[in-house]
Amino acid sequence: MVQGLAPARKPVAAEAAAPASPASTSSIPFRVGHGYDIHRLQPGGKLVLGGVVVSEQLTAVAHSDGDVVIHALVDALLGAMGWGDIGELFPDTDPRWKGADSRLFLREVCDRLRAARQRVINADITILAEKPKLAPFRSQMLLELRALLGPECLLNIKAASNEGCDAVGRGEAVAAHVVVLLAAEA
Numbered sequence: 001m002v003q004g005l006a007p008a009r010k011p012v013a014a015e016a017a018a019p020a021s022p023a024s025t026s027s028i029p030f031r032v033g034h035g036y037d038i039h040r041l042q043p044g045g046k047l048v049l050g051g052v053v054v055s056e057q058l059t060a061v062a063h064s065d066g067d068v069v070i071h072a073l074v075d076a077l078l079g080a081m082g083w084g085d086i087g088e089l090f091p092d093t094d095p096r097w098k099g100a101d102s103r104l105f106l107r108e109v110c111d112r113l114r115a116a117r118q119r120v121i122n123a124d125i126t127i128l129a130e131k132p133k134l135a136p137f138r139s140q141m142l143l144e145l146r147a148l149l150g151p152e153c154l155l156n157i158k159a160a161s162n163e164g165c166d167a168v169g170r171g172e173a174v175a176a177h178v179v180v181l182l183a184a185e186a
Contacts, residue, residue, distance in 0.1 A: 031118070031182040033080025035072035038175035040167070047132070049174070050125070050141030050157065051103050051148075055132045060174060063092035067102035069125060069141065069157075072176040074105050077113065077120070080182045106148050117185040122154035124179045130171040134159040 041047070045059025050069040060066025074086045083089075090097050090105050113120070123145070127134055138157050145155055162169030 027184075029184050030121075031080040033076040033078070033180045033182070035075030035077070035079060035178040035180075036175070037068040037071035037075065037086075038168070038173055039066045039068055040173050041171065047174070048102070049127060049129075049134065049137070049176075051101075051144035052137050052140045054134060054137045058131070064090070064097050064100040064105070065102050068174055068176040069127060069145075069178070070102035070106050072178040073123060073125065073145070073180070074102075074109050076123070076178040076180040077109050077182070080180055081113070081116065081118065083112070103144070103148060106145075110148055110150075113182070118182045119185060120149045120153045121181040121183050123149065123156070123181075125155070125157045126177045127157065127159045128162055128168045128175040128177075129159065130161050130164075130169060 039060035039062050041058045042061055043058060045056075046053045047055040047058045047060060048065045048067045051067065060068065064071075071086055074089075078085055078089065086105060089108070090100075110120075125145075138159070141157055142155050145157075146153060149155070164170065167173040168175050
């Protein structure tokens, strides 16, 4: 044993590592979730981010509309609740979601949150893209997302480039990271 370190714990049994049941987690006052999504870009079509068309020269290669902002937001919300991920709820193998407006996904998850008596306190969103420039669309994205999450939700959207590094930096892809804080309703 290394001086100052606690001894290693025994492996956890599979039953103990299983996700907590909703009944056992109902007293948790706050929950944090992180979501990430990335899609390749191709010429033509429309690129939708945060529910807003930001380009009519590029489109995301995706089963749905490819809105990485909403996909990452949905994953963050699902993660905070321990409800899996967007692919489990809206699989790309289901023809119902072909070309679907991602706001439908967010609306469904928000309905589930309300039923679970959870509210979104804040969402911090970082969009990674070389093109198009997103500053002109930030206010409209905030309006679209606030309409779905509720006016009391504190939202922040930042955009960054990857400075020429990787697929995002070369303009071949767009990505988003989202961190959310949920609170239990009283």
